[in-house]
Amino acid sequence: MKTTQASIITIGDELLIGQVIDTNSAWMAQQLNKAGIQVSRRVAVGDTWDDIWSALNEESAHNDIILITGGLGPTADDITKPLLCKYFDGHMIIDEGALKNVTTIFEKLKRPMIPRNLKQAEVPDTCTVIQNHNGTAPGMWFEKAGKIFVSMPGVPHEMKGMMQHDVIPGLTRHFSFPTIIHRTLLTFGVGESFLADLISDFETALPTNIKLAYLPNYGMVRLRLTSIGFNSGEIEREVDRLFSQLQSLVQEHLVTNEDETLRQVVSKLLISKNKTVSTAESCTGGYLAHLLTEEAGASAYFSGSIVSYSYQAKEALLQVDKLVLESKGAVSEEVVRQMAEGALKNIGTDYTIAVSGVMGPGGGLPDKPVGTVWIAVGNLQKIESKQFQFRFDRQRNIHLTATSALNMLRQFILRDDESSGKKSINWK
Amino acid sequence: MKTTQASIITIGDELLIGQVIDTNSAWMAQQLNKAGIQVSRRVAVGDTWDDIWSALNEESAHNDIILITGGLGPTADDITKPLLCKYFDGHMIIDEGALKNVTTIFEKLKRPMIPRNLKQAEVPDTCTVIQNHNGTAPGMWFEKAGKIFVSMPGVPHEMKGMMQHDVIPGLTRHFSFPTIIHRTLLTFGVGESFLADLISDFETALPTNIKLAYLPNYGMVRLRLTSIGFNSGEIEREVDRLFSQLQSLVQEHLVTNEDETLRQVVSKLLISKNKTVSTAESCTGGYLAHLLTEEAGASAYFSGSIVSYSYQAKEALLQVDKLVLESKGAVSEEVVRQMAEGALKNIGTDYTIAVSGVMGPGGGLPDKPVGTVWIAVGNLQKIESKQFQFRFDRQRNIHLTATSALNMLRQFILRDDESSGKKSINWK
Numbered sequence: 087m088k089t090t091q092a093s094i095i096t097i098g099d100e101l102l103i104g105q106v107i108d109t110n111s112a113w114m115a116q117q118l119n120k121a122g123i124q125v126s127r128r129v130a131v132g133d134t135w136d137d138i139w140s141a142l143n144e145e146s147a148h149n150d151i152i153l154i155t156g157g158l159g160p161t162a163d164d165i166t167k168p169l170l171c172k173y174f175d176g177h178m179i180i181d182e183g184a185l186k187n188v189t190t191i192f193e194k195l196k197r198p199m200i201p202r203n204l205k206q207a208e209v210p211d212t213c214t215v216i217q218n219h220n221g222t223a224p225g226m227w228f229e230k231a232g233k234i235f236v237s238m239p240g241v242p243h244e245m246k247g248m249m250q251h252d253v254i255p256g257l258t259r260h261f262s263f264p265t266i267i268h269r270t271l272l273t274f275g276v277g278e279s280f281l282a283d284l285i286s287d288f289e290t291a292l293p294t295n296i297k298l299a300y301l302p303n304y305g306m307v308r309l310r311l312t313s314i315g316f317n318s319g320e321i322e323r324e325v326d327r328l329f330s331q332l333q334s335l336v337q338e339h340l341v342t343n344e345d346e347t348l349r350q351v352v353s354k355l356l357i358s359k360n361k362t363v364s365t366a367e368s369c370t371g372g373y374l375a376h377l378l379t380e381e382a383g384a385s386a387y388f389s390g391s392i393v394s395y396s397y398q399a400k401e402a403l404l405q406v407d408k409l410v411l412e413s414k415g416a417v418s419e420e421v422v423r424q425m426a427e428g429a430l431k432n433i434g435t436d437y438t439i440a441v442s443g444v445m446g447p448g449g450g451l452p453d454k455p456v457g458t459v460w461i462a463v464g465n466l467q468k469i470e471s472k473q474f475q476f477r478f479d480r481q482r483n484i485h486l487t488a489t490s491a492l493n494m495l496r497q498f499i500l501r502d503d504e505s506s507g508k509k510s511i512n513w514k
Numbered sequence: 515m516k517t518t519q520a521s522i523i524t525i526g527d528e529l530l531i532g533q534v535i536d537t538n539s540a541w542m543a544q545q546l547n548k549a550g551i552q553v554s555r556r557v558a559v560g561d562t563w564d565d566i567w568s569a570l571n572e573e574s575a576h577n578d579i580i581l582i583t584g585g586l587g588p589t590a591d592d593i594t595k596p597l598l599c600k601y602f603d604g605h606m607i608i609d610e611g612a613l614k615n616v617t618t619i620f621e622k623l624k625r626p627m628i629p630r631n632l633k634q635a636e637v638p639d640t641c642t643v644i645q646n647h648n649g650t651a652p653g654m655w656f657e658k659a660g661k662i663f664v665s666m667p668g669v670p671h672e673m674k675g676m677m678q679h680d681v682i683p684g685l686t687r688h689f690s691f692p693t694i695i696h697r698t699l700l701t702f703g704v705g706e707s708f709l710a711d712l713i714s715d716f717e718t719a720l721p722t723n724i725k726l727a728y729l730p731n732y733g734m735v736r737l738r739l740t741s742i743g744f745n746s747g748e749i750e751r752e753v754d755r756l757f758s759q760l761q762s763l764v765q766e767h768l769v770t771n772e773d774e775t776l777r778q779v780v781s782k783l784l785i786s787k788n789k790t791v792s793t794a795e796s797c798t799g800g801y802l803a804h805l806l807t808e809e810a811g812a813s814a815y816f817s818g819s820i821v822s823y824s825y826q827a828k829e830a831l832l833q834v835d836k837l838v839l840e841s842k843g844a845v846s847e848e849v850v851r852q853m854a855e856g857a858l859k860n861i862g863t864d865y866t867i868a869v870s871g872v873m874g875p876g877g878g879l880p881d882k883p884v885g886t887v888w889i890a891v892g893n894l895q896k897i898e899s900k901q902f903q904f905r906f907d908r909q910r911n912i913h914l915t916a917t918s919a920l921n922m923l924r925q926f927i928l929r930d931d932e933s934s935g936k937k938s939i940n941w942k
Contacts, residue, residue, distance in 0.1 A: 100727060102555075103543055104541060104544030104547065106731075112534065115530055115531055116533075117532075125530045126562075127557060132554060134554075141555075197708075202707050202711060243906060299527055301533055302669075312527075312531075367800075371819075372800030372801065372802070372804040372806075375799050375821045376804045378799070380909070381908075382874065383876070388823050389823055391799075391800055391821035392818070392821070393800065393819035398817065399817050433827055434827075434830065449810075481808070484808075
């Protein structure tokens with residue numbers, strides 16, 4: 087089925103020398119997808135006249151919607167606006183709305199306005215201006231030969247505001263898009279090939295309008311079914327039926343059948359049981375606590391964390407036994423269990439997670455090579471501990487330690503729940 | 515000057531629906547740049563035959579080097595390898611080296627090998643195989659009409675291994691590249707427009723072969739001078755002379771004249787003075803500790819952190835006065851100073867950083883709206899505190915709080931140093 091699709095063009099030398107990671111495109115693609123708009127190409131080019139010009143030509147040959155970010159900042163390395171003015175046969179004029187916006191922002195900030203800031207209110211007269219509610223550079227909507235071109239600033243929250251308030255509503259008024267339905271589940275602890283083998287019959291039998299994708303990430307694999315069509319009721323019924331089958335096939339490894347992260351699963355679990363958690367971290371250095379507090383509302387289930395990086399901190403803050411530290415080493419079952427006990431006692435939460443390991447690149451020992459990690463999870467009644475062996479670089483080892491620890495806690499809580507269920511039966 | 519440039523093509527539906535952020539391209543661009551290879555275009559396309567085919571055609575019309583990542587995984591949604599086989603007029607054969615590699619990996623993992631894994635050893639007979647030292651999928655090097663095409667897996671550490679060991683050395687043997695020289699400095703606390711105004715005469719007078727870029731990020735702006743040429747001695751002298759001028763112009767706001775992060779500046783400063791730091795965190799929830807431990811060797815200057823998210827944790831772990839908490843609230847000068855004192859006492863470091871604030875989206879009060887943050891830094895002799903008002907989303911507020919806190923610590927250490935220098939003069 088040929089549908090109206092979009093290209094995203096990001097402009098900026100910083101993207102081509104790798105000084106900046108492009109997170110805008112991923113966010114834009116997500117939002118467009120929800121609105122039924124498929125992105126078929128993303129292109130990054132530098133702040134170079136010819137490269138931007140040819141990207142506009144090429145992308146409009148591929149697609150009907152061309153969304154552009156970047157190149158609109160107040161500094162002189164930006165050439166995008168004059169180029170757009172020429173590309174769309176316009177003359178530069180001052181937009182009164184944009185001028186008022188720039189003036190108001192500088193008044194609020196109590197900063198003096200310089201000519202460079204005033205220039206931000208200039209736009210080609212061939213565009214419809216999209217006001218920027220989060221910054222000074224206005225967005226620009228152009229139409230040419232049945233194609234829509236939208237230029238937005240590269241600053242994430244400025245672009246996001248425009249996409250949500252103006253661009254997506256404008257596009258859905260202008261075109262008619264099919265329904266895109268995704269169904270996503272998350273598995274933990276099994277590889278991509280193993281999963282593929284487990285569901286190969288299912289995959290072979292999939293109808294052509296439904297796609298299956300494997301998205302591996304830090305010990306987890308996300309499986310996604312995607313269906314596209316104009317009869318939304320019909321495609322939804324079909325994809326839901328297949329999604330149920332898929333869930334049964336991977337049941338044993340299933341973490342969630344929603345498009346959510348492991349952290350979100352764990353925090354929802356804690357909230358639903360009205361329980362709190364703390365962390366006692368060595369090798370993850372606060373990353374687990376950061377993960378647990380990244381989203382608003384964390385105070386409902388997270389109380390605090392003790393990051394004990396040094397031996398001394400482990401003794402002082404978590405009462406880990408000095409003799410045990412010296413005889414067994416910081417990366418040991420005994421120490422990680424004492425860390426968990428210390429956190430439960432000192433922070434006073436229902437559950438805790440403790441981790442200690444060698445993240446690399448240095449610090450490995452013959453019996454504890456880089457990637458050796460001990461994790462303990464538990465409550466005041468019971469602590470469970472387990473050794474892991476990761477084999478990646480420091481950053482990846484930190485992430486894998488954190489996700490493995492969250493998954494251990496998830497399993498502990500679910501089992502804890504079952505066993506207290508059994509207990510209540512025994513009480514009869 | 516027209517030089518040999520590269521295009522990067524990333525393949526995968528997950529990039530076009532925004533489920534995954536592309537970090538590979540940035541890393542690749544960095545490495546290529548160091549080797550004198552400029553990337554002029556980056557393109558992402560989905561797992562679709564026609565889109566991949568036309569990307570190969572278009573990118574080879576633009577550039578002589580086309581680097582491809584993704585689409586080589588063991589699962590059935592991958593179509594890249596058969597497409598490359600056809601594009602380069604080959605037949606699929608089993609590569610003995612790749613087969614041995616796959617077999618060895620599965621033996622090591624003690625996992626059974628399934629036919630799907632064996633297929634990974636298949637390659638078109640028109641390519642030179644690049645062995646994968648970090649995974650099962652081999653890389654492929656093709657030459658066609660004077661252009662080089664290299665296909666690599668999308669798994670970051672697999673791609674990185676191939677780039678470093680084979681691809682970049684191979685490209686530099688095949689072509690002759692100019693020298694690219696970057697000089698980068700970092701400023702804190704001033705906006706892009708303000709800086710642009712401050713250095714506008716300098717910028718206007720820059721020779722045409724030297725480019726200046728502004729890279730704003732979380733309260734900081736990085737300024738980068740780039741020079742390209744075949745006479746490396748000459749361009750280096752020229753860019754160094756201009757870079758000195760630039761440093762003088764922004765002296766007041768300068769954090770570092772090297773291409774390093776604020777965190778790296780702070781950790782180098784601590785190491786050079788043989789001092790340690792701890793953190794007492796509320797609103798950043800462990801993010802500051804995570805930043806300080808992200809790189810290897812952190813134990814030289816970081817001892818630990820207390821993340822006190824709840825009132826109770828602030829009292830129990832940092833001895834914050836309950837009455838002060840109740841009368842002034844957690845986001846107050848008094849509390850953040852007591853947090854700093856508690857951390858210094860309990861963790862026993864030379865310096866500490868304490869932060870407490872409202873990160874949003876909820877939790878704002880009339881007198882403490884979202885974005886209100888108190889930061890304290892200091893040592894046992896002196897604690898300095900300061901209020902900040904950020905106005906962004908939760909994630910951005912967390913990052914800004916962390917960078918502002920690191921910068922406050924940096925300034926404190928530098929001043930601390932000066933004053934102890936003066937003291938030693940007084941002792942004479």
